[in-house]
Amino acid sequence: MNLTLKVWRQKNADDPGQFETYDAPGIIPDMSFLEMLDVVNDQLIAAGKEPIAFDSDCREGICGTCSLVINGTPHGGQKATTACQLHMRHFSDGDTITIEPWRARPFPVLRDLVVDRGAFDRIIQAGGFVSVNTGGTPEANGLPVLKDDADLAMDAAQCIGCGACVAACKNASAMLFVSAKISHLGLLPQGKVEKDRRALKMVAQMDQEGFGNCTVTGSCEAVCPKEISINFIARMNGDYAVALLKQGA
Amino acid sequence: MKLDAKIPAGPLAQKWDKHKFEMKLVNPANRRKFDVIVIGSGLAGGAAAATLAEQGYNVKCFCFQDSPRRAHSIAAQGGINAAKNYKNDGDSVQRLFYDTIKGGDFRAREANVYRLAQVSVNIIDQCVAQGVPFAREYGGLLDTRSFGGSQLQRTFYARGQTGQQLLLGAYQSLSRQIGLGNVKMFSRTEMLEVVVAKGQARGVIVRDLVSGEITAHSGHAVVLATGGYGNVFFLSTNAKLCNVTATWRAYKKGACYANPCYTQIHPTCIPVSGEHQSKLTLMSESLRNDGRVWVPKKAADCDKDPKSIPESDRDYVLERKYPSFGNLAPRDIASRAAKEACDEGRGVGPLIDGKRLGVYLDFTDAIARFGEAKIRERYGNLFDMYERITGENAYQQPMRIYPAVHYTMGGTWVDYNLMSTLPGLFVAGEANFSDHGANRLGASALMQGLADGYFILPYTVGNYLAANYSAAKPETLSTAAPEFKAALAAVNERLTRLLKINGQRTVLSFHRQLGKMVWDKCGMARSEKGLKELLRDIPALREEFWKNVKVTGTGEELNQDLEYAGRVADFLEFAELLALDALERKESCGGHFRVEYQDQEGEAQRNDDDFCHAAAWEYAGPGKPPILNKEPLVFEDIHLAKRSYK
Numbered sequence: 001m002n003l004t005l006k007v008w009r010q011k012n013a014d015d016p017g018q019f020e021t022y023d024a025p026g027i028i029p030d031m032s033f034l035e036m037l038d039v040v041n042d043q044l045i046a047a048g049k050e051p052i053a054f055d056s057d058c059r060e061g062i063c064g065t066c067s068l069v070i071n072g073t074p075h076g077g078q079k080a081t082t083a084c085q086l087h088m089r090h091f092s093d094g095d096t097i098t099i100e101p102w103r104a105r106p107f108p109v110l111r112d113l114v115v116d117r118g119a120f121d122r123i124i125q126a127g128g129f130v131s132v133n134t135g136g137t138p139e140a141n142g143l144p145v146l147k148d149d150a151d152l153a154m155d156a157a158q159c160i161g162c163g164a165c166v167a168a169c170k171n172a173s174a175m176l177f178v179s180a181k182i183s184h185l186g187l188l189p190q191g192k193v194e195k196d197r198r199a200l201k202m203v204a205q206m207d208q209e210g211f212g213n214c215t216v217t218g219s220c221e222a223v224c225p226k227e228i229s230i231n232f233i234a235r236m237n238g239d240y241a242v243a244l245l246k247q248g249a
Numbered sequence: 250m251k252l253d254a255k256i257p258a259g260p261l262a263q264k265w266d267k268h269k270f271e272m273k274l275v276n277p278a279n280r281r282k283f284d285v286i287v288i289g290s291g292l293a294g295g296a297a298a299a300t301l302a303e304q305g306y307n308v309k310c311f312c313f314q315d316s317p318r319r320a321h322s323i324a325a326q327g328g329i330n331a332a333k334n335y336k337n338d339g340d341s342v343q344r345l346f347y348d349t350i351k352g353g354d355f356r357a358r359e360a361n362v363y364r365l366a367q368v369s370v371n372i373i374d375q376c377v378a379q380g381v382p383f384a385r386e387y388g389g390l391l392d393t394r395s396f397g398g399s400q401l402q403r404t405f406y407a408r409g410q411t412g413q414q415l416l417l418g419a420y421q422s423l424s425r426q427i428g429l430g431n432v433k434m435f436s437r438t439e440m441l442e443v444v445v446a447k448g449q450a451r452g453v454i455v456r457d458l459v460s461g462e463i464t465a466h467s468g469h470a471v472v473l474a475t476g477g478y479g480n481v482f483f484l485s486t487n488a489k490l491c492n493v494t495a496t497w498r499a500y501k502k503g504a505c506y507a508n509p510c511y512t513q514i515h516p517t518c519i520p521v522s523g524e525h526q527s528k529l530t531l532m533s534e535s536l537r538n539d540g541r542v543w544v545p546k547k548a549a550d551c552d553k554d555p556k557s558i559p560e561s562d563r564d565y566v567l568e569r570k571y572p573s574f575g576n577l578a579p580r581d582i583a584s585r586a587a588k589e590a591c592d593e594g595r596g597v598g599p600l601i602d603g604k605r606l607g608v609y610l611d612f613t614d615a616i617a618r619f620g621e622a623k624i625r626e627r628y629g630n631l632f633d634m635y636e637r638i639t640g641e642n643a644y645q646q647p648m649r650i651y652p653a654v655h656y657t658m659g660g661t662w663v664d665y666n667l668m669s670t671l672p673g674l675f676v677a678g679e680a681n682f683s684d685h686g687a688n689r690l691g692a693s694a695l696m697q698g699l700a701d702g703y704f705i706l707p708y709t710v711g712n713y714l715a716a717n718y719s720a721a722k723p724e725t726l727s728t729a730a731p732e733f734k735a736a737l738a739a740v741n742e743r744l745t746r747l748l749k750i751n752g753q754r755t756v757l758s759f760h761r762q763l764g765k766m767v768w769d770k771c772g773m774a775r776s777e778k779g780l781k782e783l784l785r786d787i788p789a790l791r792e793e794f795w796k797n798v799k800v801t802g803t804g805e806e807l808n809q810d811l812e813y814a815g816r817v818a819d820f821l822e823f824a825e826l827l828a829l830d831a832l833e834r835k836e837s838c839g840g841h842f843r844v845e846y847q848d849q850e851g852e853a854q855r856n857d858d859d860f861c862h863a864a865a866w867e868y869a870g871p872g873k874p875p876i877l878n879k880e881p882l883v884f885e886d887i888h889l890a891k892r893s894y895k
Contacts, residue, residue: 030522038527045755050801053809057488059528062413063319085637110459111807121316125428129421130380134300134703137378144389154382161318190380
């Protein structure tokens with residue numbers, strides 16, 4: 001296949017950035033999308049030009065590093081698939097493909113397609129954990145957990161923290177990400193002790209980072225490579241309201 | 250150099266408890282006076298950084314990823330072993346210990362492995378308390394399943410994403426400590442040098458991968474938890490950015506490197522589809538619980554529709570050769586069986602360079618027995634992943650799999666305390682050589698990473714600090730000290746050199762060429778002739794690299810090409826040690842298969858008389874051959890036996 005790429009190039013956080021157009025000839029349908037970019041980059045380097053900077057690591061859809069908006073959709077629009085798992089057999093010869101970074105104010109562009117998602121880490125640091133130290137924990141089977149609760153917690157816990165939900169949302173809301181963690185821990189007896197505190201702290205940090213609120217358009221759920229359900233946002237809103245009431249606010 | 254493994258005296262089962270009692274302690278009020286540097290934030294590094302910070306030490310943790318949550322531990326799928334015996338099927342610490350020693354082909358240190366089996370039970374307790382959503386039964390208790398190299402069900406799992414969930418548990422503990430101000434986290438920061446003063450590791454030099462700024466960090470102890478070196482083969486199941494740089498730089502500063510030839514080739518990976526391939530993808534070993542491995546009996550059937558081949562014309566290779574373990578034979582054995590079948594011309598899948606490199610992993614029987622829904626519940630995400638990559642539906646036709654480089658058992662040599670031969674430098678997880686011998690069993694990597702991070706380093710690092718510094722007023726080495734200045738200058742000089750070459754070939758082309766060379770001659774089957782050729786060819790390629798590589802951009806910006814060049818430059822040096830170690834180990838054991846040493850049935854032939862040791866290579870200076878130090882492996886508890894899974 002011969003393709004044309006329109007790629008966002010931006011030297012650093014201060015550079016305004018612009019689209020550049022590149023030819024991508026001889027692309028094989030079995031290539032992954034990122035392997036296609038590897039080929040283009042190898043050609044750019046050989047020609048003495050600077051390669052396109054993009055984040056990727058595991059290339060099997062679990063580390064959450066890759067973060068490309070492809071033809072306007074985070075991760076490229078294939079259901080339950082990260083950009084690294086998208087394969088070129090889903091494109092056609094002669095296609096023009098637009099590639100951009102996540103676009104959201106709390107995720108500043110560092111270079112080309114690379115963004116800073118440190119805001120997600122700071123939200124977890126604010127309360128996305130169970131406060132247990134290493135050692136002295138009770139016997140694992142000492143506390144039975146309803147299988148349905150454990151399964152639902154696992155559905156939420158699958159979030160890979162890629163940030164596609166934020167990139168897809170017109171409000172740049174991080175509520176799918178935040179609610180996934182609040183739900184994962186809140187559903188399990190181990191996490192219930194700190195449930196209220198966790199909801200208050202994580203939501204406060206989310207607001208402080210500048211993420212918007214949810215207006216229930218569902219775009220986050222549609223692009224989520226792990227198919228995290230928007231129902232978790234409702235659960236988070238409930239947890240947050242209860243915590244606020246208990247706090248007497 | 251005289252290697253001292255510092256194995257505590259006394260009966261095996263009491264060594265760790267006795268040692269814990271004998272170790273020196275640092276008073277809680279004094280711990281904050283000590284700075285501990287942790288490189289890497291995976292299971293071992295993340296767990297160690299969190300736990301050391303909980304204890305009260307000042308921790309600085311560095312990772313090259315954009316967040317500590319992205320370390321490659323996250324990609325582990327199948328599960329984590331622990332001797333809980335919840336299934337009442339005869340498990341015990343002794344049995345997990347024995348299975349691990351045997352699985353490693355009797356090339357691991359007894360005392361370390363026994364300790365690993367002991368703390369395995371604490372790991373599950375710890376992770377459950379953190380809220381790791383392990384699979385459960387309807388009664389609410391934890392579910393377990395079986396894995397390769399074991400006849401028990403001792404593997405705990407969280408769907409096909411166990412590594413992810415365990416890593417997120419460690420990441421959340423680490424995040425809590427970051428939030429409390431006890432850990433200072435440096436993401437997108439790569440370690441490029443260990444700083445040594447008066448024979449002790451006293452700090453590191455790192456590069457900020459966004460600004461390019463190079464800075465020095467001083468500490469009283471340094472922990473490397475930087476993973477394995479599988480990407481020396483270019484194609485592996487490792488994440489793209491996994492590299493050997495941290496442990497290699499430490500090697501050149503005095504931390505011996507042990508058993509690099511022990512590399513694990515995983516049998517169930519998606520076959521290569523072409524030259525463009527950037528990495529290989531693992532399909533969890535848990536699939537072998539229900540999938541049956543087969544190839545056609547006749548080479549003429551290889552391009553036929555698998556469903557049209559009658560049972561009588563199929564060769565269920567593993568069930569035939571290893572009836573008692575069948576499809577759950579250990580990884581090295583299953584991989585070699587697949588390779589042999591393909592070498593005999595009975596491989597399946599597309600013809601690439603005149604060969605079909607694949608065998609079937611068939612779920613037809615399991616689907617008939619349990620129904621498609623049950624199989625989907627067990628492995629749905631893996632079947633989906635297979636379809637995304639190959640475009641094929643494995644519910645309707647058998648998967649095609651082929652072995653690929655997956656894990657490296659070799660690594661920095663460490664003593665019982667996980668300290669390297671460079672005092673003050675500790676190495677944990679896949680980065681060290683310690684517990685898996687010549688082959689690692691499935692679901693044991695997660696166990697080892699967390700054992701090292703949660704339950705071993707937090708004791709042994711404290712013991713080192715108490716023994717080597719004044720607890721009330723530990724002396725801190727200023728980053729203005731000449732040792733730091735020299736290390737900074739060396740890092741700068743190397744980066745400048747890489748940028749100045751401005752040759753004709755890309756870093757990727759060198760890496761790909763190196764990987765192919767190492768895979769062909771030091772992969773699943775190794776020969777003296779091939780290894781000698783490799784030892785001739787690697788230095789030539791390295792020389793060409795330093796004359797002809799093209800690295801774009803500058804050092805003062807986000808420059809992925811420059812990062813990659815530095816890592817490949819280290820692989821080009823490391824590969825030579827890998828080949829040398831493989832040449833010197835004149836026996837076959839576990840993941841190291843020398844064609845000269847096999848029995849009549851083609852099984853690996855160990856030589857316990859001459860090679861029952863860990864080979865720890867010591868750097869002797871530029872241009873000089875490394876020095877081989879041997880740590881004899883003494884088996885007091887178990888009897889060395891031929892490793893049979895028949």
